[in-house]
Amino acid sequence: MIAYNKEALKKRLILQKVEEWFAKKLLTKEQYKRASYQYNSGLYTPSIFIKIGLYLLTSFGMTTGFGIVSLLFVVDRAQYYQVFFAIYGFVCVGALEFLIRSTKHYKSGMPQAFLYTALGFLMPVMFKIFGGTLEGTNTILKIALVYLPLLIAATIRYNDRGVAFALMACLFTVYFLLIMKIGDMAKLIMPFAFMLLSIAIYLWTIRAKAKEEFLLWDDCLSVFETVVLLVFYAAGNYYVIRESSVQFFDMHLNKGEDIPLAIVFYLFTALVPLVYVYFGLKKKNKTLLWIGVLTIVLAVLTFKYYYGLHHPEYTLTIAGIIAIAIAYFSINYLKTPKYGITFEQGYEDETFLSSNAEALIIAQSFTQASHQKTTDFGGGSSGGAGATGEW
Amino acid sequence: MDIPQLLRNDGIITEEDCQKIENYEQTKLFSVHWELRTILYAGILLLTSGIGILVYKNIDTIGHQAVLAAIALACMGCFYYCFKNKDSYSNQLVQNSSPLFDYIALLGNLLFGTFIGYFQYQYQLFGNNLWAATLVTGIVFFVGAYLLDHKGLLSLGITSLASSIGLSITPLQLLQSNNFDSKSLTFSAIVYGFGLAVVAKAGERERIKAHFSFTYNNFAINLLFCASLASLFMYELKPISFLLVLGISAYYIIHAINNQRFYFMLLSVIYTYIAMTYAFYELMDFMHLGGWAFAIAQYYFVGTCGGMVYFLIEHKKILNKFYKLKK
Numbered sequence: 001m002i003a004y005n006k007e008a009l010k011k012r013l014i015l016q017k018v019e020e021w022f023a024k025k026l027l028t029k030e031q032y033k034r035a036s037y038q039y040n041s042g043l044y045t046p047s048i049f050i051k052i053g054l055y056l057l058t059s060f061g062m063t064t065g066f067g068i069v070s071l072l073f074v075v076d077r078a079q080y081y082q083v084f085f086a087i088y089g090f091v092c093v094g095a096l097e098f099l100i101r102s103t104k105h106y107k108s109g110m111p112q113a114f115l116y117t118a119l120g121f122l123m124p125v126m127f128k129i130f131g132g133t134l135e136g137t138n139t140i141l142k143i144a145l146v147y148l149p150l151l152i153a154a155t156i157r158y159n160d161r162g163v164a165f166a167l168m169a170c171l172f173t174v175y176f177l178l179i180m181k182i183g184d185m186a187k188l189i190m191p192f193a194f195m196l197l198s199i200a201i202y203l204w205t206i207r208a209k210a211k212e213e214f215l216l217w218d219d220c221l222s223v224f225e226t227v228v229l230l231v232f233y234a235a236g237n238y239y240v241i242r243e244s245s246v247q248f249f250d251m252h253l254n255k256g257e258d259i260p261l262a263i264v265f266y267l268f269t270a271l272v273p274l275v276y277v278y279f280g281l282k283k284k285n286k287t288l289l290w291i292g293v294l295t296i297v298l299a300v301l302t303f304k305y306y307y308g309l310h311h312p313e314y315t316l317t318i319a320g321i322i323a324i325a326i327a328y329f330s331i332n333y334l335k336t337p338k339y340g341i342t343f344e345q346g347y348e349d350e351t352f353l354s355s356n357a358e359a360l361i362i363a364q365s366f367t368q369a370s371h372q373k374t375t376d377f378g379g380g381s382s383g384g385a386g387a388t389g390e391w
Numbered sequence: 392m393d394i395p396q397l398l399r400n401d402g403i404i405t406e407e408d409c410q411k412i413e414n415y416e417q418t419k420l421f422s423v424h425w426e427l428r429t430i431l432y433a434g435i436l437l438l439t440s441g442i443g444i445l446v447y448k449n450i451d452t453i454g455h456q457a458v459l460a461a462i463a464l465a466c467m468g469c470f471y472y473c474f475k476n477k478d479s480y481s482n483q484l485v486q487n488s489s490p491l492f493d494y495i496a497l498l499g500n501l502l503f504g505t506f507i508g509y510f511q512y513q514y515q516l517f518g519n520n521l522w523a524a525t526l527v528t529g530i531v532f533f534v535g536a537y538l539l540d541h542k543g544l545l546s547l548g549i550t551s552l553a554s555s556i557g558l559s560i561t562p563l564q565l566l567q568s569n570n571f572d573s574k575s576l577t578f579s580a581i582v583y584g585f586g587l588a589v590v591a592k593a594g595e596r597e598r599i600k601a602h603f604s605f606t607y608n609n610f611a612i613n614l615l616f617c618a619s620l621a622s623l624f625m626y627e628l629k630p631i632s633f634l635l636v637l638g639i640s641a642y643y644i645i646h647a648i649n650n651q652r653f654y655f656m657l658l659s660v661i662y663t664y665i666a667m668t669y670a671f672y673e674l675m676d677f678m679h680l681g682g683w684a685f686a687i688a689q690y691y692f693v694g695t696c697g698g699m700v701y702f703l704i705e706h707k708k709i710l711n712k713f714y715k716l717k718k
Contacts, residue, residue: 017394026412027404034403044704049657053703056661061696068689110700284421293426313444320438327431331491334423342420343427361432 011041043106054109092118141177164220168227187249194235236268469499485540525555584614616662636666
């Protein structure tokens with residue numbers, strides 16, 4: 001099943017908890033030291049920036065390496081390129097397995113680099129081998145169908161979030177194209193079919209998350225959860241339905257006409273985000289909450305798109321006032337925790353990155369905003385407050 | 392997996408601790424801190440842009456004096472709130488009790504910037520010396536940053552001061568809008584970046600707002616590397632520029648390891664790699680290798696990427712040989 005050492009992964013999870021309890025002063029330093037010693041997983045997971053560096057350098061070095069090999073051997077035998085791709089793919093998988101077994105790299109950037117490259121090389125190979133058996137289907141469906149088992153296997157074995165995301169994308173593509181084959185009925189059932197599959201996957205994910213044997217795949221399950229919540233919303237969103245009817249099902253809407261069941265989809269567009277936020281708070285689920293906030297924005301944009309007031313400044317001002325009011329009243333309301341919800345920072349939020357990232361975002365967004373204003377008034381190139389460096 | 396019970400069975404914690412931990416896990420509060428902060432930010436950004444456009448469209452009916460007066464009034468209101476509610480100054484981190492404090496401080500300072508900019512445009516407060524307007528705003532941002540312990544204002548101060556010497560150093564504009572063709576601009580970028588790094592170091596050493604160090608260094612490292620790479624690419628005296636890149640890189644790698652800030656390590660490695668690759672190509676060009684150059688270049692990338700990966704993984708061991716690191 002999973003390529004990593006299960007015991008090591010479990011130790012890692014335990015130690016994460018121990019660190020939280022130590023930070024909250026529930027454990028003494030002595031206890032913390034003993035626990036760190038006993039549950040030392042030995043896995044190599046560096047800081048996020050080292051990860052990025054390792055990922056970029058490994059991918060780049062590896063592709064140039066394969067480039068050299070190709071130049072030496074493949075150029076004259078281009079018709080057999082799938083054979084070489086298969087070899088490269090297996091070399092990557094071999095390197096990946098070696099890395100995991102002997103050097104204990106875990107999510108260090110290097111395993112990801114090998115994994116993604118392997119999947120990239122193996123896809124055309126799979127297509128060559130199995131693609132021929134699927135006669136009469138269109139190419140995208142063929143590719144997605146062939147790729148699906150590979151992605152499922154990779155998700156299970158390597159427990160990688162990127163692959164889990166690709167798996168979801170692939171699954172929904174297959175689903176969409178299969179329903180399209182039904183014919184005329186497709187456009188009527190499409191939104192509901194997507195909602196149905198999303199709900200099914202969501203319910204499965206929630207149940208799997210509660211189970212002990214899926215503990216090690218928690219990251220992948222969270223990816224599934226996020227994707228299906230978004231897909232569920234998109235499936236019933238008015239904008240998506242209207243525009244995709246025009247795009248995929250040749251629907252022609254004259255002025256004043258509307259899609260069938262428009263009122264249902266309007267209600268869906270407006271209400272589902274609120275339901276997300278409500279349950280996010282009730283179930284204390286961050287994923288639901290963030291997606292709820294995001295979909296509220298999408299809902300506002302949807303209504304704005306069809307019922308725009310042609311006065312963006314009023315929309316901006318009013319939206320700003322509403323957002324500030326909501327935040328202000330919630331912060332005041334939550335000064336003392338209510339229903340187990342608080343405005344205090346949680347343990348996992350107290351990171352060094354968040355406060356510094358905030359400072360950078362301020363520099364980025366507000367510098368431009370304030371300079372924008374001054375340049376607006378000025379006509380000539382010297383009107384800016386100097387941010388352009390031209391003068 | 393019942394972790395408290397597991398720790399209990401392994402004899403690491405007592406039954407009592409186990410109870411305490413289980414109790415903590417059950418009553419743990421759900422924090423919506425960053426969610427609400429994000430909404431608040433989005434709101435302020437929307438509102439300020441909305442009002443900006445509103446004023447711009449209606450300037451003929453409102454009149455400049457009225458707008459200026461309104462901005463000044465709002466600005467003074469914010470400053471009044473800040474200085475009434477602020478905790479006393481300390482060289483250490485000051486955590487303000489009210490969550491809205493930071494935002495009102497930010498709003499007040501931004502309004503001040505707008506006020507000066509507007510005044511300058513409409514009434515030529517500083518004559519033709521536009522830089523003076525940004526300089527004044529920048530200084531006010533800096534004062535605000537230190538008095539109110541506000542990293543956001545510090546970032547704004549750093550960017551304003553930079554723009555008064557003609558540089559745009561907001562994260563996304565560093566490469567787009569700067570014209571490093573100009574020698575004097577490149578030179579002033581290096582000097583300014585160096586200055587920021589020195590201020591950061593001094594702050595750390597003297598323990599004056601040591602937590603500002605990241606913000607200073609972040610601007611400094613990007614500015615220094617971009618400017619010195621620009622001078623490497625464009626001007627004569629390439630060896631000197633190359634040594635400059637190496638020097639900056641060495642400084643920041645050691646800084647990164649001593650402070651456990653691997654962000655600086657990553658940036659140093661990437662920028663240095665660019666410089667190294669450029670130097671390598673220049674060298675090959677110089678040696679007139681012809682057809683061989685392409686083959687060598689391929690091996691160069693494989694070899695150096697391997698080397699860099701090795702360095703990133705084993706940086707502690709490698710650097711310990713050259714430099715005694717803090718434990």
